[in-house]
Amino acid sequence: MKREIIITSDGSTSIHLPDWNEQYHSKHGAIQEAYHVFIKYGLDSFQESVSILEIGFGTGLNCFITFLEAEKRRLSINYIGVEAYPVKADELCELNYVTELHAEKQRHIFEKLHNLSWDKQHQITASFMLSKQKQFFEDIDAKNAYDLIYFDAFGARVQPELWTETMFNKMYQALRINGVLVTYSAKGSVRRALQKVGFSVERLPGPPGKREMLRGRKHWA
Numbered sequence: 232m233k234r235e236i237i238i239t240s241d242g243s244t245s246i247h248l249p250d251w252n253e254q255y256h257s258k259h260g261a262i263q264e265a266y267h268v269f270i271k272y273g274l275d276s277f278q279e280s281v282s283i284l285e286i287g288f289g290t291g292l293n294c295f296i297t298f299l300e301a302e303k304r305r306l307s308i309n310y311i312g313v314e315a316y317p318v319k320a321d322e323l324c325e326l327n328y329v330t331e332l333h334a335e336k337q338r339h340i341f342e343k344l345h346n347l348s349w350d351k352q353h354q355i356t357a358s359f360m361l362s363k364q365k366q367f368f369e370d371i372d373a374k375n376a377y378d379l380i381y382f383d384a385f386g387a388r389v390q391p392e393l394w395t396e397t398m399f400n401k402m403y404q405a406l407r408i409n410g411v412l413v414t415y416s417a418k419g420s421v422r423r424a425l426q427k428v429g430f431s432v433e434r435l436p437g438p439p440g441k442r443e444m445l446r447g448r449k450h451w452a
Contacts, residue, residue: 236325240439242329246290246322251389255289259440262331264415265296267438268410269381272446273413274300277378280307284405285381286368286393288312291344292328293381298344298359309360311377315367318351331422369391373405373414375452380406382414387421394421399447400428406449 237247241260248254257264274281274297285293294312301308323345329338334442340355349365368384369392380402387394394416402412403425412430414421417437423444425432430447 245324253389264438268415276429282309282377283379284377288314307358311362313364324447379411396424410449412447
């Protein structure tokens with residue numbers, strides 16, 4: 232499938248898939264979307280140690296921003312990023328996140344996130360652990376393992392099977408009690424699927440270009 236590097240509205244890059252008319256991040260701003268959805272309404276809910284599952288790892292933007300924020304806040308993070316089709320090295324070279332985030336001192340960290348081997352836990356710093364799991368999302372079978380899920384799969388228009396009760400039940404089972412799932416999606420069918428499997432769901436203000444987004448909480452086993 233053809234893939235193109237594009238510049239989103241906030242100046243940060245993303246990967247566009249012309250055959251699907253879909254991109255890895257919002258065309259209205261990749262970095263803005265990541266901060267709004269996954270940090271403001273996800274990571275900000277936690278104060279100390281956090282175990283995070285990302286669906287899917289993609290360009291590593293969410294992981295890198297989480298690392299930067301964890302360093303500022305002195306959070307202890309165990310980060311698991313799931314991805315069936317890792318981004319290629321030549322594509323990574325064209326991504327401008329380090330520059331746009333003014334994080335030149337942490338460039339080696341961004342590069343390290345991508346160069347580390349898959350399916351193995353790695354110690355990035357004393358307080359940040361990373362495990363990249365190369366697998367299909369449908370094969371996740373974790374139970375009571377995570378505090379926070381970044382649900383950042385391609386949209387339901389192109390991959391509807393990832394936005395079903397079956398998938399969200401896997402996410403519900405993977406979370407601990409009081410765990411949180413955040414996603415950029417605000418579709419009614421997604422909200423209903425989340426509620427059906429047990430999530431308490433909030434409709435929240437969306438990132439640039441979207442009116443709303445969703446956040447689910449697990450209150451019961």
